[in-house]
Amino acid sequence: MAHPASPLARPFPAMPVIGGVTLRVARAGYKDWGRCDLTYVELAEGTAVAGVFTRNVCCSSEVELGRANVAQGRARALVVNAGNSNAFTGYRGREAVEAIMAQVAAHLDCGQEQVFVSSTGVIGVPLPKDKAEAGVRAALASAPCSWEDAANTIGTTDTFAKGATAQAVVGGKTVTLNAIIKGSGMIAPDMATMLGYIFTDCAIAPAFLQDLLSAANQRTFSCITVDSDTSTSDTVLAFATGAAGNDPLSGFDSAGADAFAAALEDICRQLAHLVVRDGEGAQKFIAVSVTGAVSDDSARKVGLAIANSPLVKTAIAGEDANWGRVVMAVGKAGEPADRDKLSIGFGGTWCAREGLPLADYDEAPVAAHLKGQEISIEVDLGLGQGRATVWTCDLTHGYISINADYRS
Amino acid sequence: MAHPASPLARPFPAMPVIGGVTLRVARAGYKDWGRCDLTYVELAEGTAVAGVFTRNVCCSSEVELGRANVAQGRARALVVNAGNSNAFTGYRGREAVEAIMAQVAAHLDCGQEQVFVSSTGVIGVPLPKDKAEAGVRAALASAPCSWEDAANTIGTTDTFAKGATAQAVVGGKTVTLNAIIKGSGMIAPDMATMLGYIFTDCAIAPAFLQDLLSAANQRTFSCITVDSDTSTSDTVLAFATGAAGNDPLSGFDSAGADAFAAALEDICRQLAHLVVRDGEGAQKFIAVSVTGAVSDDSARKVGLAIANSPLVKTAIAGEDANWGRVVMAVGKAGEPADRDKLSIGFGGTWCAREGLPLADYDEAPVAAHLKGQEISIEVDLGLGQGRATVWTCDLTHGYISINADYRS
Numbered sequence: 001m002a003h004p005a006s007p008l009a010r011p012f013p014a015m016p017v018i019g020g021v022t023l024r025v026a027r028a029g030y031k032d033w034g035r036c037d038l039t040y041v042e043l044a045e046g047t048a049v050a051g052v053f054t055r056n057v058c059c060s061s062e063v064e065l066g067r068a069n070v071a072q073g074r075a076r077a078l079v080v081n082a083g084n085s086n087a088f089t090g091y092r093g094r095e096a097v098e099a100i101m102a103q104v105a106a107h108l109d110c111g112q113e114q115v116f117v118s119s120t121g122v123i124g125v126p127l128p129k130d131k132a133e134a135g136v137r138a139a140l141a142s143a144p145c146s147w148e149d150a151a152n153t154i155g156t157t158d159t160f161a162k163g164a165t166a167q168a169v170v171g172g173k174t175v176t177l178n179a180i181i182k183g184s185g186m187i188a189p190d191m192a193t194m195l196g197y198i199f200t201d202c203a204i205a206p207a208f209l210q211d212l213l214s215a216a217n218q219r220t221f222s223c224i225t226v227d228s229d230t231s232t233s234d235t236v237l238a239f240a241t242g243a244a245g246n247d248p249l250s251g252f253d254s255a256g257a258d259a260f261a262a263a264l265e266d267i268c269r270q271l272a273h274l275v276v277r278d279g280e281g282a283q284k285f286i287a288v289s290v291t292g293a294v295s296d297d298s299a300r301k302v303g304l305a306i307a308n309s310p311l312v313k314t315a316i317a318g319e320d321a322n323w324g325r326v327v328m329a330v331g332k333a334g335e336p337a338d339r340d341k342l343s344i345g346f347g348g349t350w351c352a353r354e355g356l357p358l359a360d361y362d363e364a365p366v367a368a369h370l371k372g373q374e375i376s377i378e379v380d381l382g383l384g385q386g387r388a389t390v391w392t393c394d395l396t397h398g399y400i401s402i403n404a405d406y407r408s
Numbered sequence: 409m410a411h412p413a414s415p416l417a418r419p420f421p422a423m424p425v426i427g428g429v430t431l432r433v434a435r436a437g438y439k440d441w442g443r444c445d446l447t448y449v450e451l452a453e454g455t456a457v458a459g460v461f462t463r464n465v466c467c468s469s470e471v472e473l474g475r476a477n478v479a480q481g482r483a484r485a486l487v488v489n490a491g492n493s494n495a496f497t498g499y500r501g502r503e504a505v506e507a508i509m510a511q512v513a514a515h516l517d518c519g520q521e522q523v524f525v526s527s528t529g530v531i532g533v534p535l536p537k538d539k540a541e542a543g544v545r546a547a548l549a550s551a552p553c554s555w556e557d558a559a560n561t562i563g564t565t566d567t568f569a570k571g572a573t574a575q576a577v578v579g580g581k582t583v584t585l586n587a588i589i590k591g592s593g594m595i596a597p598d599m600a601t602m603l604g605y606i607f608t609d610c611a612i613a614p615a616f617l618q619d620l621l622s623a624a625n626q627r628t629f630s631c632i633t634v635d636s637d638t639s640t641s642d643t644v645l646a647f648a649t650g651a652a653g654n655d656p657l658s659g660f661d662s663a664g665a666d667a668f669a670a671a672l673e674d675i676c677r678q679l680a681h682l683v684v685r686d687g688e689g690a691q692k693f694i695a696v697s698v699t700g701a702v703s704d705d706s707a708r709k710v711g712l713a714i715a716n717s718p719l720v721k722t723a724i725a726g727e728d729a730n731w732g733r734v735v736m737a738v739g740k741a742g743e744p745a746d747r748d749k750l751s752i753g754f755g756g757t758w759c760a761r762e763g764l765p766l767a768d769y770d771e772a773p774v775a776a777h778l779k780g781q782e783i784s785i786e787v788d789l790g791l792g793q794g795r796a797t798v799w800t801c802d803l804t805h806g807y808i809s810i811n812a813d814y815r816s
Contacts, residue, residue, distance in 0.1 A: 058739030058747040088735050088747065090764040123732025124765045310718070311811055318812030324531025327496050331466030339466040339496065356498040357532045396812070400805050403719055404726030 008277035008285050008373060008393070009160040015147040015178045016165065019201045019243025020044030024142050025153040028135025030083030030121065030128070036153040038132075040139035041078040041197070042108070044241045049075035049116070050210035052217045054234035060087035061094040062117050065101070066235060069113040073206025075239055076110040079136060080154045080195060081119040082182075086127040096127040103136050118195050118235050120156055120182065151180040154195060157402070158182050158278055164270035168202075168263035170256030173246040175202035177267045181236075183275040196221070196236040196271050202260055203242035204249040212261045213238045213268075220268035223300060223390045224276050225307050236271075238264070276391045281398025284316055286375045286391065293386030298335045303390030305333035306377065313395035319370040321363055323351040330379060341382030346370060354382065416685035416693050416781060416801070417568040423555040423586045424573065427609045427651025428452030432550050433561040436543025438491030438529065438536070444561045446540075447488040448547035449605070450516070452649045457483035457524070458618035460625045462642035468495035469502040470525050473509070474643060477521040481614030483647055484518040486605065487544060488562045489527040490590075494535040504535040511544050526603050526643050528564055528590065559588040562603060565810070566590050566686055572678035576610075576671035578664030581654040583610035585675045591683040603643050604629070604679050610668055611650035612657040620669050621646045621676075628676035631708060631798045632684050633715050646672070684799045689806025692724055694783045694799065701794030706743045711798030713741035714785065721803035727778040729771055731759040738787060749790030754778060762790065 020043060025036040051070040053063045079100055086093045101115040108115075119127060151161035166177045181196035198213075213236070221236060242248065249257050277285055288306050293299035306312055309329040315322035323344040330337050340355035347369030351361055369375065375394075428451060433444040459478040461471045487508055494501045505527075509520040516523075527535060559569035574585045589604035606621075650656065657665050685693055696714050701707035714720055717737040723730035731752040738745050748763035755777030759769055777783065783802075 056736065056739035058735050058745065058750065088732060088760065088763065088765070090748065123735060124760065310807070314808055314811035317808070320812070324493075324496060327466050327531060328464065331464035337466065340498065342466065352496065352532065355496065357496070395808065397805050397808050399718070400722055400725070400803065400808060403722035404728070404804070 005159045006278050006282055008282055010274060010277060012148045012151065012161050012163050013165050015163060016176045018176055018178050018199050018241065020047060020241025021199045021239070022144050023147065023150045024139045025145050025149055026135050026139035026142055028081065028131045030081060030131060033083070036149070037082040038135040038139055039080040039150050039153045040136065041150070043076050043078070043239055044243060045076065046242060047075050048073060048204055048206040048209050048240040048242070049237060050206060050213040051235065051237045052213060052221070056234070058088060060085060060119065061089070061097045062086060062119050063235060065097055066116055066118070066237070069116065070210070072113055074114050075116055076108050076114040077104045078116045078118070078197065078237065078239070079104060081117070081121075081127060081132065082154055082156050083121040084119055084125055084127050085121045085123050086119040087123045089124065089126040092126040096129045096132060099129050100132050100136060103133060107140060116237060120154070120195055147178060147180060151182070154180065155182045157280070160278060162271070162274040162278065164267050164274065166263040166267040166270070168256065168259040170202060170244070170246045170249065170260050173244045175200055175244040175246060175260065177202070177263055179267050179271055181271040181274060183278070195234070198236070198238040198264070198267060200238070200240045201242065201244040202240050202249065203244065203246050204240045204260070208250055209238055209240055212264050216261075216265040216268040220265065220272040223303070223388065224272045225304060225390070225392050273391060276393050279393035280402045281396040281400070282393030283396055283398070284373055284375050284394040286316055286377065286393060288377045288379070288390045288392065289387070290379045290381065290390070291387045292381040292383055293388070294336045294384045295386040296388055297386070299386040299388035300390060301335050302330055302333045302337070302379065302381065303388050305329045306379065307390045307392035310395055313392065316370065316375055317394035317396045319367070321346055321351065321366040321370060326377060326379065327352075330381070336383060337381055338383065343380040343382065345378040347376055348378070413567045414686050414690055416690055418682060418685060420556045420559065420569050420571050421573050423571060424584045426584055426586050426607050426649065428455060428649025429607045429647070430552050431555065431558045432547045433553050433557055434543050434547035434550055436489065436539045438489060438539060441491070444557070445490040446543040446547055447486075447558050447561045448544065449486040449558070451483050451485060451647055452651060453484065454650060455483050456481060456612055456614040456617050456648040456650070457645060458614060458621040459643065459645045460621060460629070464642070466496060468493060468527065469497070469505045470494060470527050471643060473505055474524055474526070474645070477524065478618070480521055482522050483524055484516050484522040485512045486524045486526070486645065486647070487512060488603065489525070489535060489540065490529060490562055490564050492527055492529040492533055492535050493531050494527040495531045497532065497534040500534040504537045504540060507537050508540050508544060511541060515548060524645060528562070528603055555586060555588060559590070562588065563590045565688070568686060570679070570682040570686065572675050572682065574671040574675040574678070576664065576667040578610060578652070578654045578657065578668050581652045583608055583652040583654060583668065585610070585671055587675050587679055589679040589682060591686070604645075606646040606672070606675060608646070608648045609651040610648050610657065611652060611654050612648045612668070616658055616665075617646055617648055620672050623669075624673040624676040628673065628680040631711070631796065632680045633712060633798070633800050681799060684801050687801035688810045689804040689808070690801030691804055691806070692781055692783050692802040694724055694785065694801060696785045696787070696798045696800065697795070698787045698789065698798070699795045700789040700791055701796070702744045702792040703794040704796055705794070707794040707796035708798060709743050710738055710741045710745070710787065710789065711796050713737045714787065715798045715800035718803055721800065724778065724783055725802035725804045727775070729754055729759065729774040729778060734785060734787065735760075738789070744791060745789055746791065751788040751790065753786040755784055756786065
């Protein structure tokens with residue numbers, strides 16, 4: 001990890017065992033660094049898989065193949081390469097991914113489509129096939145490792161290892177979810193793609209797992225932003241081994257489905273927050289809550305316009321209760337809004353209500369709130385019942401230093 | 409002017425006289441500063457007016473009234489207040505604008521709808537009516553001033569006075585266009601709204617002047633960005649006094665209409681470039697040229713996605729030929745693009761062609777280009793004939809310093 005840990009870092013949690021999941025790491029040497037950079041996860045036969053992927057149209061071969069292979073619903077292994085994103089590398093990049101899939105499938109005697117590969121790092125350099133082949137061979141021969149080791153190994157410019165865990169009771173059985181994630185910009189290609197992996201022992205049909213993951217994604221990963229730049233490689237995969245022995249979940253009529261869905265969304269939100277907490281240069285964690293929108297989706301878009309505004313983010317960095325910049329961001333969002341119904345607050349204190357600065361506005365509690373690490377911005381549009389919360393970090397000199405110096 | 413002049417600053421040009429235009433400035437004292445902050449421009453009777461305004465739905469009363477009054481096509485005066493944007497101030501803000509319009513209309517014995525008012529500065533503080541009234545009175549009693557004085561007086565956080573001039577021959581008469589502009593972010597509400605004013609002695613019908621201004625705006629002001637934040641007060645107005653004595657232009661069938669349209673677009677482009685050159689923290693001027701898009705509008709959107717990407721802008725600040733970040737920005741633009749047809753270059757040297765890094769790519773000329781102040785990025789999408797050029801500046805520590813410290 002190149003930079004000192006983020007001031008917003010969280011300690012790595014204690015992670016229970018998940019039946020049917022074995023983690024291993026190795027050194028493929030994708031970069032000239034003295035650390036493991038290849039992660040191999042073996043999954044029990046019959047493991048269900050679901051995934052969500054970047055919408056960037058210049059996506060990597062890993063994303064293309066992963067999106068295609070999720071459709072058949074089963075997984076036996078995951079390989080994550082750190083230090084090279086293999087994006088924008090044409091047919092040579094694709095061949096490197098297919099070679100890894102073939103190597104692992106031969107080892108496990110399974111179909112190639114059950115082997116998932118992710119890569120993160122520099123764009124435009126084909127993943128070296130020889131290093132990948134030797135790295136996978138070393139991983140297969142190594143002893144199992146801890147969740148924290150795996151979380152460190154998938155990282156690139158991350159400043160701390162990021163993991164989360166949750167449990168739910170499903171049909172009388174306790175099921176566990178463990179997850180690791182890497183990412184330090186919502187995206188920052190060639191340095192900080194967001195890759196997240198969720199593992200559970202819950203028995204669940206792949207199609208239902210996909211439904212739940214897609215729904216949770218809308219309210220968690222799709223509600224964070226560090227710098228508005230969308231990766232070519234963003235990937236979140238969920239693997240369910242079934243080792244908990246519950247009656248398999250196939251829909252919301254199944255006993256315990258609601259509890260599992262809640263636990264899945266909880267762990268997705270934990271992961272999403274950890275990425276923001278490691279946002280490049282972040283000094284403050286910001287929650288933007290939008291209410292009174294015409295729809296939840298409209299609220300999310302207004303929230304993202306605020307969370308992506310360089311002027312709002314620098315104001316928070318400067319501990320400045322500059323609510324005029326929030327007004328500007330609401331107005332440019334392209335969503336229904338009425339200046340004369342708009343209310344803005346910080347940390348629970350309204351600065352402006354219904355289009356006018358509050359006559360008795362007392363800036364003291366707002367100034368005190370902005371000196372903290374956990375900032376909230378409240379916006380009420382006064383139009384309808386739509387609501388959403390979006391999370392981001394402030395924009396500081398650290399972001400410039402990290403991104404103006406990288407590569408070359 | 410609070411900060412040292414931008415390294416990209418341009419000297420103020422020599423400006424010819426425009427018949428029918430008289431400039432005056434005064435101290436209204438909107439802020440506690442020892443400088444003029446109110447600009448008054450008197451226009452000959454019958455002056456045609458056209459305007460383009462911010463699309464921010466939280467726009468100021470000045471914008472609302474200006475948009476309504478442009479429709480009748482005639483102007484006698486312009487008042488520009490610096491230091492207070494009067495945005496998000498409800499009915500009290502609107503009353504302040506209407507009071508200025510009434511005061512000037514009484515002085516000139518004209519309709520209020522022929523008096524245009526702009527304001528720029530902090531959001532959320534109603535413009536003080538007493539200061540405005542005294543400021544206008546002082547301006548009316550003062551001697552005429554120079555174009556450079558007026559350009560300095562409309563500025564706020566601008567680091568240099570920005571003016572441009574152009575001429576065209578219309579029906580055998582030489583017509584002159586002079587213009588001044590302020591702005592240091594595409595927008596930065598409460599500190600740096602973009603306000604631009606073009607004055608010409610050309611005789612032209614208001615409706616045709618509006619057509620030409622709207623068309624020029626699409627290829628000039630709508631093609632620049634400093635920080636992706638859209639002002640609540642952006643305004644560009646064009647005033648045509650008719651003092652040149654040419655046969656009035658009423659459409660492209662009029663003699664000299666093409667020459668005037670070209671001169672108008674030229675002056676708009678000059679003004680737009682000057683705003684980018686005073687972009688907050690700017691060290692480099694960046695032109696992003698997109699070709700091969702499915703349409704000109706699609707090319708412009710791809711160009712803006714690149715020009716708004718914090719990762720592209722920090723890479724240029726770091727003089728880093730990081731074309732992978734350009735790939736990412738193309739892919740996230742939401743416009744038709746095909747990874748395997750995409751080509752990227754800097755300063756006329758291709759780094760990648762048709763989806764693959766160039767095998768014989770020589771970074772030396774690119775590295776040399778990036779050390780300069782004038783940077784070009786070339787993107788060919790390989791899909792169609794659409795093209796556009798977008799202009800921006802790099803993202804530096806200066807932007808953070810300026811915006812994390814402002815106000816409070």
